[in-house]
Ligand SMILES: O=c1ccn([C@@H]2O[C@H](COP(=O)(O)OP(=O)(O)O[C@H]3O[C@H](CO)[C@@H](O)[C@H](O)[C@H]3O)[C@@H](O)[C@H]2O)c(=O)[nH]1
């Protein structure tokens with residue numbers, strides 16, 4: 001009998017991981033600047049921060065991007081905070097730190113805004129003009145400018161790349177307690193399983209739900225945007241269909257610290273993401289759940305402490321079922 005092989009990544013995903021995963025340090029600042037200048041209009045960069053009540057963090061993120069990526073190294077042409085209906089001083093502090101602040105209702109005012117993050121990302125396309133659009137969450141702490149320069153880098157240096165997601169360690173930091181790789185709970189419990197089973201070509205993304213990604217306007221403008229938290233899963237799946245795996249990439253930018261939502265809020269996020277996936281499965285006729293449409297393997301990632309690289313671990317996803325016990329002869333025959 002042939003020896004049973006351990007479950008493995010799809011060969012095209014293994015190849016993609018080797019060719020389309022980088023670290024921010026792979027592209028030095030001077031090379032990025034030279035590539036931007038050579039690219040002309042195609043190298044213009046808009047950074048967009050969607051923000052709903054992010055008073056504690058938005059100002060510092062804006063200040064760091066302005067100082068490091070607009071003044072010291074002029075990679076970013078436009079920095080816009082799109083206010084998603086904040087009731088705190090988000091808009092005031094973002095403007096004081098040097099961002100252009102746009103309220104979601106000012107963009108396309110004839111269309112009443114839907115609540116949610118995806119809505120403001122969608123509207124941001126109308127409020128910005130860069131050919132490369134870079135989304136950054138406004139609740140990040142200890143913000144590192146490599147979150148922007150790292151993911152914009154491949155778009156500046158390689159015309160074949162269309163969308164780049166950041167990858168990072170995700171500690172879970174609540175009430176002073178830190179669980180080193182405990183963050184990304186919806187990612188691990190909902191999004192990664194859905195993507196692995198139904199869109200196995202996307203199994204190589206370390207942070208498929210991450211809010212830090214950059215893409216060409218020419219791609220974003222032809223994709224639908226789910227208005228809520230389904231936007232990341234929706235864009236990733238639709239970008240795969242639109243441009244293929246090789247036009248997608250990911251860049252390691254270190255560690256991400258952010259404000260964590262509570263379990264019930266994450267439950268609502270998970271439900272939205274699940275619906276977004278169902279909608280796409282239905283639309284592409286993949287809901288029949290025929291065996292060949294579901295790949296029963298799950299790839300998870302850990303950071304290797306020695307090499308500092310993300311390592312993929314692939315596990316079988318079991319779904320063996322036993323029949324009702326009443327149909328088992330030994331059960332029926334027992335006295
Ligand atoms: O109605 C909203 C909700 C959120 N945000 C902003 O969107 C960003 C991310 O929101 P957050 O609540 O911090 O999301 P997380 O709980 O961190 O969720 C993760 O997973 C989500 C689902 O994929 C992604 O949208 C997030 O970017 C990603 O960080 C922040 O700047 C928010 O202020 C809005 O602008 N409007």
Ligand SMILES: O=C(O)[C@H](O)COP(=O)(O)O
Nearest residue numbers: 183184185186187209260
């Ligand atoms: O991206 C996710 O999975 C959710 O936003 C939850 O993230 P957290 O567990 O780091 O809070």
